[in-house]
Structures are given as C-alpha cells and as structure tokens.
Amino acid sequence: MLKNHFKIALRNLWKHKVFSFINITGLSVGITACFFIFMYVAFELSYDKFHTKVDNIYRLVTDIKTPSETINTDATSWAFAPNLKPEFPEIEAFVRVQRSGYLIRKDNIKFQEDNAMLADSNFFKVFDFKLLKGDVNTALTAPASIVFSETTAKKYFGDADPIGKTVLMSGDAVPAVVTGVMKDMPGNSQIHADLLISMTSLTQKFRPDIDKQWGNYGANTYLLLKPGSNYKALEAKFPPFMEKHNGKDARESKMFAKLLLEPMKDVYLHTTRGGQEVGSMSNVYIFSIVAVFILLIACINFINLTTARSVERAKEVGIRKVVGAAKGELAAQFIGESVVLCMIAFFITIALSALLLPLFNQLAGKTVSEGIFTTPGYIAGLFGLSVVIGLLAGVYPALVLSSFRPVSVLKGRFSTGTKGNILRKTLVVAQFSISIALIIGTIVVYDQMNYMRNQDLGFSKDQTLVLETDNDPGQDAFRQAISGLPGVKGATLSSSVPGGGENGAYSEIENSKGDLQVANLALYFVDFDYIKNYGIKILAGRPFSRDFMNTDTAQAMIINEEAAKLFGYATPEKAIGRRFKQWGREGKIVGVMKNFHYRSLQEKIDPLTMRVEMKALNKVSVKLSAANLPSTLSQIESKWKQYVPNKPYTYYFLDEFFDRQYRSEQRFGKLFFNFAILAIAISCLGLLGLASYATYQRTREIGIRKVLGASTTGIVNMLSIDFMKLVIISFLIATPIAWYFMHKWLADFAYRIEIQWWVFALAGTLAVVVALTTISFQAIRAALTNPVKSLRSE
Template identity: 35%
Template sequence: MNNSSPSKFLLKFFRWFCDPNLVEGIEGDLMERFELRAAKIGHRAAQRKFAKDVFQLIRPGIIKSFTGNQKLNLLGMLQHNLLISFRSFLRYKSSFFINLIGLSSGLACAIFIYLWVQDERSTDRFHEKNDQLVQVMLHHEESGTLNTQEDTQGILAAALEEDVPEIITAIQATPSFWFGKMPLTNEENVAIKASGKFVDYRYFELFSFPLIQGDASSVLKAQENIVISESLALSLFGTTDNIIGKTLDWQLLHFNMPVQVSGVFKDVPKNSTEEFDFVLSFEIFRGIVGDGLHWGNYNALTYALVEKNTDLELLNEKLAPFVKNKVEWSNVIPFVRPYADRHLYGKYENGVQSGGRIEYVKLFTIISIFIVLIACINFMNLSTAKASRKTKEVGVKKAIGAGKGTLIFQYLQESLLLTFISALFALGLVALLLPQFNQLTSKAIELSFDAQLLKGLLIIILLTGLVAGSYPAFYLSGFKPAEVLKSRIKTSLGELWVRKGLVVFQFSLSVILIVSVLVISEQINYVQNKNLGYNKVNLVLFASEGKIASDLSGFVDQVNNIPGVIQASCTGHDIIKGGNYTTDLNWEGKNPEVETRFANMGVDYGFIETLGVDIIEGRSFSSELVSDSSKIIFNEKAIEVMGIEDPVGKKVKLWGRDVQIIGIAKDFHFESLHEPVTPLFFLLERGLLRNILVRIEGGQERGALERLEDKYKEFNPELTFDYAFLDQSYAQQYAAEEKVSSLAKYFSGLTIIISCLGLFGLAVFTTETRSKEIGIRKVLGASSLSIIKLVSNDFNKIVGLAIIISLPLSYFLISEWLKGFAYTIELKTWYFIGSGLLALLVAWLTIGLQTFKAAFSNPVQRLRSE
C-alpha cells in the first residue's frame, strides 16, 4: 500500500479549484476512499475512480466562490479603485474637468478623423471584383521625364485582352467629365441635363453598380441602348417601373440620336470616384471619334480584370514595351494599378507612384494622434503635479502590503475610467457635430455602431487610457512608504524635467500647427488671387448645346450684341480643367528623340481677346483674313521650348500639315497651379467648340446674365441655362486644399485650447503650492510685479523653449508641403515669429489670471491658512 497514492497532479488541481474552507475535509475523504478502493479493486482502477471523483467535485457548492466572504481579491480591488477614482473626481473637480474637456475633445477629434479615414479608405473598394480590377494607365516619355496619364488609346483594351494572358477582360470607357452635362429629352419633350459616359458593353459585369432593371451582361449590347440611374429615371419618367424600351433623345454638341432605355442602375454611391447619371455604348463614341481611334490618340480610359493573384509588378514589366511593339514611334509605357488605388494613390512623379490623397489621410491620422497625445499629457502632468495629494494614500496602501503592481493597476484603471467617460462625451460631440463635419469635408459619413467602429473605438480608448495613465502610474507607485508617510517627499530634478518636457512637447506641436495653418491659408489665398495672365473676373462659361451647337457662330454673334456683354467667343478647351494636347508637332531643329507635349486650344475669333490674354508679338486671329485657319499662335513657353528665333512668320508642321506662326501670347495659367505653365498653342477651329466664354461688364452682371439666359432660351427653350463664373470654377479647383486648410484650422485651434488647459491646470497648481512662499515674499516687501515675474518665469522658459524647438521643424515641414505647388509664396520670417508670439501670448493669457491672483492677493490670508 506504500506506492498507492493518488495522482499528485489531480490533487493539486483539486486544491486549486476547491473552496479553501472545505479543502481539508474533502481531501481527507478522497484519500480514504482511494485507499480503500486501492485495497479492494487495485491501484489502477482506484486511480481512475479517483479522477472521476475529482471531476465530479467541480460543482457550484465546492469550487471557490466569486462573491460572499471569499471574494476574489481582484474584483474587490476593482470596486475599491472605482470608488477611489470617483471620489477623487468629485474632490478635485477642476483637474477632473480639465482632463475631461481635454480628453473628450481630443477623442472627438480622433473619432472624426477615424471616420474620415475609414471613408477615404473605403472609396472605390465596394466593387465585388475589387481584388482583380485594375486600371491601365500610360507613362509618356517626354523631354527626358515620364509623364503619367490616365487617358489611353481607345484601341488599347481590345489589344490587351487579345495579347496578354493575365488579362481576362479589358474594357474601354470615357470619363464622364469630358462631356459636361448632356441633355436628354423624353417623349413629352421634357429635357434634363445629366452627366454620362460611354462604356464597353461589359462595364456592368466588371463594376458593381447594381442594376434594378436590365441584365448586366446585355444592357449595352445594342448600340442605341442607354442605362440610366434610379434618380434620373425618376426625374425623366417619375417611376422606375416599365420604362425599359422607352425612347430618349440624347444630345452632345451637334450630335443627337434617339436611344432606348435598356436598364436602370442604383445611384452611384458617394464613395465612388466615378460619378455619372447614365451610360451609353462605347460604339456611339467610336462613331463620333471616327478615325480618331489609333495608337497616337488618347481618348479613353482602360480598365481590366486580371487573373486572381496576378503579380502586378511582373505584369507591368511585361506590359512596358506593349505599345512600342505595336507602333515603333510610340513614346508610351502602359502599366496597371489596382482600381481601388485611384482615389488615394493618384499622383505619379516621373513614372513613380508618389502619394496623392493618401498624404492627407496620413497627415490627419498623425494630427489626430498628436491631439490625443496632448490631451494625455494634460492628464499626466496634472496627476503627477498633484501627486502630493496622493502621497498619504500611496503610503498607507504600501504600508499595509499593497504591491507596486496593485498601485499601477489602480492608476491605470483611473485613467481608463476617465478615458471611457471622455469617450462617451466625445461620441455625443461627434453625433452633434457630424452634419457640420460632413459639410466641411463634403462627405456623407454616418455614425453607425457596427463592429468595426466599436473595435476602432475600443482600441482608441484603451490606447489613450494606457498612454495617459502610464507615467502617473509608474511615478506614483514608486513612492517609498516610509518617506511619504513622514511627508519627506521631494520632487527630483528628473521628474520636473519630464513634466516640463511634456509641456514643451505640447507647445511645440501647437506652434507647428499655427505655422502650418498660417502658411497653408496664405498659400491658398495666393493661389486664388494669383494673376493668371488673364482677367478671370466676370467671365462666364457655358456649354454649347441644343440648337446653339448647330448654329454656334450665329449664337455668338447675337450674344456679342447683348448690352452688358463686352465680348463673347468659344473654345474647345475647358480653360481650367485642361483639355486636349498633342505631341504631333514638328519644327525646324526639333530633336527627334524628345517628345514635347503641347496643349491644344481650339478657339474661335475673338477668344484670345475675350479671355484677355496679351499678344506680345505678332497678331491675333482676325475674321477679316480668311486664310487664318492655317495659322497658329503659341504661348511664350512653347516658343522657349522649341527654341525658334524670330518665330512670327515661320512655319511649323502640325498633324502633318504646314501652319504659320502669326503671334505669341503671353504665358497664362490654364492648368492648376500645382503645375508650371506648359507649352500651348491656339488654333482657329470653328464648329466643334463646346464651350462659350462671355465677358460681362463689371457691375452689370445680373442684367447681362438675364439677357444672356433669354438669348439661350430663344435657342433652347426646353433646356435650363447652366453657367459658371470662371473665377468660381477656378476656386473649386483648390477645394481639396481649402478643405485641408479649414480642417487644419479647427484642429490646430483645438490643439492650442487643449495645451492651454494643461498649462492652466499647472498654473493653478503652482500658485497653490507656492502660496506660502508668495505670502512671505510679499510680507518681506516684494512688489506685485516681481511676484508676477516669479510665477510666470517658469512658464516663459517652457514656452520659449517650445518655440525655439518648433520653428525649424515647422519650417522644414511646411516647405515640404509647398513643394507640391509649382508657384508658391515666399516663406517670410514673420510667419514664424508671429506664430511664436501668438503661442506665447496665448500662454500668458492662460496663466495670467492665476498669476495676477497670486500677485495681488493679501499675504495675510495666504499665511494664515493652516
């Protein structure tokens, strides 16, 4: 019987789960039973039965209980800590509110940015075949650099699909913005202008724009089919039912044809970069372009579906010589990128992906982290500064046996609790301000509590709480009980440095943000008001459509006679959004190796004058000279690039025919100021011009516009007169920067407020702790001024240091941002000095009240309070 003892492991296990009060009695019973069994039925069987007995002991009455007298220590501490936290919130209301305001506004900011980033990242990713969808784009080799463009040859898709095995399907489509809004007229002669595009018949199979009516594979099979959006269907027919087969009259410039509704798709969601109300068959576009579909003409976008798990880099290597293999003279290198990347990764520099909107996404993510960090720092500073209030608590707890871990846990719990309360407030704030935020960012973000948001929220709360609580927790738990109980606590130099360092960090960030906001708004201001080389005020632009398109010159002549109109003309270019370009221009002495891109502005007589561009040499087009159709006018940049001397009168070869240079126009900006002015020529082109430009006399805008509308209605009674002021469209170009600028303003304002809250809290604390000192100084004859100096000196040093650190940093950061523009403001010293002074001023205002209170208080009261 010596060797018959039950399994040690099971016994240990039993002791672990059993209620300590019962363990001895039960264990004895188990042993007795085991011994008896071992004698009766043998060791092995007894062992088995023993195991069974042990497992059958796992029942409510026997395992350790979680409540009652035998509470788990952990749970008890949790309750105790919560109580202590709530008491301290109640006791020290000012620091509680400073922390609450700081953290909740910081968290609100973080939640906003989180929502915004999620929205940005979801853009274009809703297509079912997203993993396999790619866009084919082209790098153009021009003057030694690579210029990347979305536009591809209209015949590229078919060739790719045939020759490249990795590409399952390749389709071509036009973007919708090429055509502006096109009128559609229904059977009752009601016309509605909507934006549309021409797409391959397999478009709806590749992209997930769900069809309410019609079948994705066949809706665009027939050339005269049209697929319209739900809301367009509602405004044209008042219903989406039974409209298949109805006829609409579609119009673009002087083209028009009856088309039949073959399908209805759900309105394109907001998070799609492609926006359109209807689609037509690409075959119609093919008909319009005629013989323009060849390897030298870039007139479509190409999308493709690649095989699953295709290595895009390998595919790109393979694709690089694709066009050159077709036509030797080509200067383009095709490549693919994931379709979903077009929104965030849109920028290419010399053929290499170089950011895009993702930069803003990153920027705002960083800003939100910083804002939350600043709020965390407030918490750290206030709780460590006020450590003296907690010394007794820590001392007593340690003396009766609390370990360091327990105390760390307690303070982390306190900061997590505070963060959680703040997060609730923050959510309220977000819900309240979401409409304004959506307006500011032109988005339709909703606050829906799905798993993803909750997960994000939880991570934000946990991280914030842990970061905020980390330093105080380790600092406070490190007190030596004997010393603190004897009130011999002394702040070491190191601790002081940490606290000051944190404030320096806060203010450095604030100053950097002030500088950034200042420079960004100055730059945007500059861009908006820059002299573009023409006078953009009082210029009205509208499309030539309906019957105007078929009698354009007649219409323009009549507009010219409207009182209040200075001049009217037309062009095929969009002036702001960019337009056609060509590389097929040859001149004497041209280096055949180097391709140069010329913007091609087809214009009518009087356009250059209407736009207000100066001719610095030669003359403009004149309606009195019939031969002007074979004449050309370059801008200065073009002449400089071509290197022609005495250009006026010389001939160049454009699209294979000779044209004579008759004038040189002063450089003007016809693209975004992100780009430098590029070579451009004006060519007299009558007929196919789709934009009408009218200069109106200043001060008569309203009358002239009314008369202009009357004239328009004379030609197109069924259409609405849509026009745009050129300066407004110009401003819209910088909408992204504007949004960034206004968001940055709010965020930096918030940063400063939160930093100041922290500073205020510290100031209150400092004057409180130095109360006696100030009293004694005053009794001994110190003036109020010297007290002010004494109290504010510390803060001046901190803020001063922050300014010194942040100025070079902000200079570096902001110059990087400005590199994105070809034309920028100069970085003047006053931006930096001004920002620094502003930060200092705000800091002074913050601590001012406390300082003055300290300086002018009655010393007797200070000294008497004991």
C-alpha cells in the first residue's frame, strides 16, 4: 500500500510540473530561511555555554553612586578581586582581564595588536579556552609572559615552535617570553583576544601598586564560585566588605561602590552594562518570530496551492470512491503526497543551506556555523521538521479532497463550500498581515539606520585620518611635519577620538551654589588644535590656546553643555571661571562646548570634560583634503617612517570607525530585509494559488461575461477586487502590531526616529502593488481565454 501511495504521489508531482515546482520552491525557500534563522538564534543563545564551569562563573560589576549620578559599569576596581578571594570561601578563583593594544615586535616583524588582553594566571583554569602548547598552571604566572593564539603565532613564527622565544612588547621594547599557544577563541564568546599577556606584567612590573587602588576602575572581573554557592547570598555580603576596606575613602570622596554579580551565561544577551561584545535578546525574539512566520507562510502556501488544485483531482477522487476507496485511505494518500513533497523540499534545503551558508555567515557578520554537517543534530531536527510540516500541512487538503461526494463530483457540480473559501481567505489574510508587518519593520529599520548615519553629530568626522602612536616620543614631531603637507588641513593629538572610548575621571567641580560637587566624568586629553580640527562649537568662553600655554596646560578645563547642566548652570556662560579639581589638577573652567556625540547614538550624551595634558596623548587625527588623497597618504607614510620608525604604519578613517558602532544594527537590518523579502515572495506564491483557484471556479462566469461584451479590464478588475479586500484587511491587522514591536525595538536607541504615518502608507501601497501584480498575472490569463473553451461543456 505504501509503495502504491508513493508511486501515485510521484506520478502526480511529475504530471503537474509547474504546480510541483512552485510548491516545492516555496517550501524549500521557507524551510531554508527558517533553518538559517534557527542556526543564528542557536548561535546567539550559545554564547559562553561551552565553558564547563559556566554555571558557577559570574561577572563582577559595579554601581558607583556619587552626589551627581549613579554609574552602572561593567568595570571593577583593581583591588576588588584580590581582596574578595581571601575573605569569602564561596569564591574558588578570580580572573581579571583588560583589553588593550600593544606593539609586538620580533626581529623585523612588527604589528600593533589591538586585540590583546591582560589576564590573571587562573585564566585557563576558569575558562575552557584550549591551550595547545604550554602549561595551564604557569603560562600566565610570570611577568612579561605571552600566550599567542594559533593565528597570531603564525604571523610571528610561521610553523616554528614559539614556546620559550622572546618578543619585544610595547614602545619600550620590554622583552616578553612566549609561554603558550592557544586555539583561536570561538566566535560565541564574549571574551576575545588574539594574545594574552600575564596580569603580573601590570601588577608587578609596570604598576606594582595598582592592586591597592580601590578607586581605579579598569578591569573586568570574573569570579568562579564553588558548586552549590548562592550568588545572591554572596552579593548580600559585599556591602560590609566594602565598608571595611573602602568606607572611609568612599565617604571622603563621596563615591560609593556597590558590587553586583551577573551570571556569565546571561551577560551577552541580558546585560545593560555593555562589555567587549554584547548581543540583543530583542533581536533574538524578533528573528525567532520571523522564522515562525516564514514557516507558517510556507505551510499556508502548501494548503492554498493544494486546495487550488483540488478541483483538478475531484473526478479522480470520485472515481476512486466509486470503486471502493475508503475515506481514510484517500486521506492517507494525500498526506503521503504532502510528506513526499516535503522530503523533496528537505533535500533541496540541505543543498541550498550548504551552498548559501558562507553568504549567510557574511551577512550575519560572524561565523554562525562552519558547515551544516558539523552539528548532526541540526540535520536530524530539520528532517523531523520537514516530516511534521508534511503531516500538518497535508491534513486539511487531505480531509477536503477525501470528503468529496462522488455523485456530485462526477456530475460536474463540485464545490468546496463556504467554509473552505473562508478558511483559504483567512490564510491569505494571515500571510499578508505578516508580510505587511515585515515591510513596515524593514522600512523602520532602514529609516533608523539612515537617521543614525546622517544625524548631525556635533563634530566633523569626514576626511579625518587617525593614527595610533602609543605615546611614541616622536609623535609631536610627526604631527608638526605632516601639518605642512599640501593635502593636510590640520593635525591634532589626543587621548581619544569620537567613538573610540574615553577616560573616566573622579572630578570635583563648583556647582551653581558655589560648592565643589563630586562626579565621575568622561575625560578627553587633547592638544591646542583638537577643538578647531574637529569643528566643535564653543558656546561660552574660549577654546584652549597657545597664547595661554602655561595656564591651559595645567589649570584649564572645557566642559560640554551636559556637564554645565549637571552642575546646575542655567546658561553656559555661568559656568565660566568656576573651580575644578580632577586627577591632581586644580584650576578653572575656561570654556563650554556644544554637545557632540562622542559615543554611539544608542547612548545619550553624558557630561564630558577636556584638558590639555601633553604626556597623555597617543592618537594623531589628521584632517585631509579630498584632492590627490593617495599622494597625501604616501607622504604621511614617509613622515611616519621617519619620526615613528618603531611602530607599523596603520591608520583608519574616523567616519568608517565611528560607523562601526552600528555594525550589529546594520547586520540586523540586512538580515531583517532579506528575510522579509523571502516572506513576501512566498506569500505571493500563496496568493497566486488562491487566484488560480478562484479563476478556475469562475471560468464559465468569465466566459459568459465575455460573450455578453465584458472587456478584459473589467474582468481583471472583477477578479482582483476580492483579493484587494483581503490585502486591506491584512493592512488593518498588521499596522498596530508592527507599530508596537518596532516602537519597542526603537526604545533601545537614545536617539531615534518617530514612526511616521507615511511608513504605513508606503507599506500598504507596496503590499497592494505586489498583490495586484501577482493576481493580475492569473486574472489577465483567464480574461484572455477563448470563451468557447470555457462554455463548450455547458
């Protein structure tokens, strides 16, 4: 029996090649898209789960309360972890890490390693990053020890064994010994580094007193708790610990730190404090919903296309019933055909997935999977999903087809009834509601990305070249040398550039009441040309000037509007001349600058201070002329090699660098757009099926109307109007749902668009155009059919 069902299924599929192609294509594309989204979601949910001890690893974070604000940071003081471990038996081990950049040299090979990381000696005991060479117990113990990743080790040593070899580290050429080679860190880790440097290099060699600095925040700290420990109970013990060790200093400085613990497995998707890499749980939810929608649309298509074809098989069913076929047997036959079709779609999906995976990885901006066969469970799940889709999607058509009354069918009076029509129309409404919601979502995402790209940032980032000098002694001579080049409009030194992070500084600034108010403020160290070169507007007072070199280098500060508001000044002018104390410097505010976006547009503009501190500058920003750019870059490179010979010549353009902050949103937008297009395309196939069914049902009516003089346009309008009603209903359903979800998505941005009425109008217009195009194909074909053919059986 099964063999017979299988044969009939294949014969029917082959006999109706166009139908089979459309149906299998819709299913294959739908399942492939769903499979890719599933892999993406699984990858996002898998972050840091590969650590065997992840259930006991927690990230230590800090809330810093000052009289001005509460700062929620992922950083900790250097002193926290070393002092926590001896006092709390629940803590088995701790690891502090700090991402930084280091110049690494071996003979004539030199690279600026921007993805380097300082790490405590327990790093490989707490985390499951695989050490291929070296001893996990000692690799990061001694000062000036380095562990390279596989890829980084090959840059310096090729295929030779690097263990025990010496490289030179930083601009001071500190000798460092290679003590290990680790496997490249996996993509689903919030901790990423191309090389690790022993934390003792900092705590014992470069800054031996740093472990005692309770107010110096710069480390990310992870605690490994003993099995069975309650992290909330441990968290409750931290306030007395802080009072014991730092209470007096906290009261004097008016900065109170509260320690909290975040489960490591939750950090990537759930933290609100940031980190080396963070994801978005809302994006995971959105893509999961899109996957379900695409799968639902594919199943709806199958039902609509199969029932649209049911009239062609009505007589077959009638004859089989007359000769004794049971209803259950016929249902099993049609469900079997559905499963066969899904199995064909399954194998096509496997081929499509293998072929398109590299493109999908590129689109996602990360290696979601090395290959679809690397995780056999995914393939097994995909096979099971295909079978389930075949069974579920085939049930309704099977019940409809097996319920035909043979007498009515064989007399030519076949009709699937009002209930069938209502169900099919409901399914089309569901399809187009999803499609219109996705169109609205795509427009909103694009509009937000466009807004972020074109927003007035308050500074000039175009044609700005940035070079990292690592505080090289020749950096100022280099700046002066390139300032005279024909293609250079200006050059400036600083500790930070917009989008590149900033220092945080304990500050005391005189407020509007005349008191020194404590706050932890963002700080840029700059030279005298920074404000001019970046086109930052001064609202009150003056910029830094060489005319006041003696005072500006030691006693002057410029703040932004937000800082002026924080300290209670109604206008920027009232902040001029007020006192400040910051990092050992005392002086007066000489200027207030207009707010500019020194961080991503996802974050609000916080108070910012600027000071001239020539010893703390490590970046050169060069404003270029657009004319003859290659020649200018070549001349800059020549000057670099002359004045900064120990560092490799590397640079980036600020506009590209600043825009990298939005890479995750841009990737989300691209993925969303592509899956929305797929969903709309699959929906059109379903609409084509229903249009095909409707025109077949009305073939004789169309013939009579043509005989009576109806025009082709009139017939097309008649056939189209019912479907346009369905699209309008879909629009009314989709609009509030799409508005709600996109409004929630936009809430993650500090600076965002308002969803305008035209977004919905455009989405509705696009849906109508797409639907009309799809329907018109079938309607015009029916209208042009010779009426003699449709009426000859009457």
